[in-house]
Amino acid sequence: xxxxxRYVSKLTRNTYALIxxxxxxxxxxxxxxxxxxxxxxxxxxxxxxxxxLSNCINSGVRRVGVVTQYKAHSLIxxxxxxxxxxxxxxxxxxxxxxxxxxQSDNWYMGxxxxxxxxxxxxxxxxxEYVMVLSGDHIYRQDYGEMLAFxxxxxxxxxxxxxxxxxxxxxxxxGVMSVDLNHRILGFQEKPASPQPVPDNPEMCxxxxxxxxxxxxxxxxxxxxxxKTAGSDHDFGKNIIPSIxxxxxxxxxRFVDPASDQKAYWRxxxxxxxxxxxxxxxxxPSPPLNLYDPRWPIWTFQEQLPPAKFVFDDDxxxxxxxxxxxxxGCIISGSTVRKxxxxxxxxxxxxxxxxxAVVLPDVVIKRHCKxxxxxxxxxxxxxxxxxxxxxxxxxxxxxxxxSPKGVTLVTREMLGQSxxxx
Numbered sequence: 001x002x003x004x005x006r007y008v009s010k011l012t013r014n015t016y017a018l019i020x021x022x023x024x025x026x027x028x029x030x031x032x033x034x035x036x037x038x039x040x041x042x043x044x045x046x047x048x049x050x051x052x053l054s055n056c057i058n059s060g061v062r063r064v065g066v067v068t069q070y071k072a073h074s075l076i077x078x079x080x081x082x083x084x085x086x087x088x089x090x091x092x093x094x095x096x097x098x099x100x101x102x103q104s105d106n107w108y109m110g111x112x113x114x115x116x117x118x119x120x121x122x123x124x125x126x127x128e129y130v131m132v133l134s135g136d137h138i139y140r141q142d143y144g145e146m147l148a149f150x151x152x153x154x155x156x157x158x159x160x161x162x163x164x165x166x167x168x169x170x171x172x173x174g175v176m177s178v179d180l181n182h183r184i185l186g187f188q189e190k191p192a193s194p195q196p197v198p199d200n201p202e203m204c205x206x207x208x209x210x211x212x213x214x215x216x217x218x219x220x221x222x223x224x225x226x227k228t229a230g231s232d233h234d235f236g237k238n239i240i241p242s243i244x245x246x247x248x249x250x251x252x253r254f255v256d257p258a259s260d261q262k263a264y265w266r267x268x269x270x271x272x273x274x275x276x277x278x279x280x281x282x283x284p285s286p287p288l289n290l291y292d293p294r295w296p297i298w299t300f301q302e303q304l305p306p307a308k309f310v311f312d313d314d315x316x317x318x319x320x321x322x323x324x325x326x327x328g329c330i331i332s333g334s335t336v337r338k339x340x341x342x343x344x345x346x347x348x349x350x351x352x353x354x355x356a357v358v359l360p361d362v363v364i365k366r367h368c369k370x371x372x373x374x375x376x377x378x379x380x381x382x383x384x385x386x387x388x389x390x391x392x393x394x395x396x397x398x399x400x401x402s403p404k405g406v407t408l409v410t411r412e413m414l415g416q417s418x419x420x421x
Contacts, residue, residue: 008144011151012060016127019052020111021135022069027270029400030410034421038135039075041359043281043290044324044340047078050299052133058295059143062092063125067114069099074421082300110233116222130218134209138277139265140295141254149252150212156247160210162254162265163203169194173206174236176251184249189236264288271402275374278340278357282322304328304343316349376410378419
């Protein structure tokens, strides 16, 4: 069999990727009241959807469909602006696939149904392989390596997975057991007591929600599932358990290629995990390197002026320490520590902002004290506000406080009208 870059590039050219980006992300509460989870901002200038899309492009998979459903306006707008420049005549492109009842009178009823309803579009691309990817996780992965693994094992289906602690996986992830050749022997969908891996009783093998299929095999299973009464039409609940006994289904272990150890992967599905994953980025040596020119994260960017820090008086100094500050921001006579500011944030004088995730277009007035907060896009924080210091006071003021003490502030909580999302 061929090997090396040419072999991988042939595989990636013959692959069509479908990114499932229709999820709400209900554990993020008000952050996803007006936007789908994949459209949520992350990392100072990106949206979550940019990470699987960038993985595709950087891996050489340049035929991509993005399946949308729940409150998709901001997601679609972002895709059109930031990902609409590919050339279809060159065999590349990012297409938006909204729920349009192509195969039935229903909207997408599950992950498998979302793919089934787009079978005709996939068939038109004539791919040899189809990748089905989750659109709401933060990670960097070379899909070419997974495709090579799939082809070398002549697999019908390959599940991308990684080792996670048992307590983290319980009730959250699909968990699989495998033999010494990585063939999947059993699959449990979000079990309360996950089965550990043989060589480490504290870890289990969890599905990342990313799959590779032989195209015709995928179509066969989707047609069968569509006719199955009582099915949830879900890959984890229905498709995988029904095929592991009689078909070649393998687990591809996703590890850091440099260290062969556990790779970076974050499910930012709760307020606490979302806040923490952003906070990790302001560390001196963050676990996710956004500065690697060999693996850029692509996105839509407005043309904005550089960030600006003004005033240098002892009681009125504009500065940011251990922080990330995006274009268009002005920090005027205030101190920002261990925080992440998205585009066009304006902080007026005599304020102290600590451990804050501040989304775009936020205005923070004078004499504010904010700590361990998430401020949603477009909020204006009134002068003299103190948020994140007293849980009872925050709840009394209508803000949401997470189990680990992160305070969420949105425009509606402040009595302000909802604008851009």
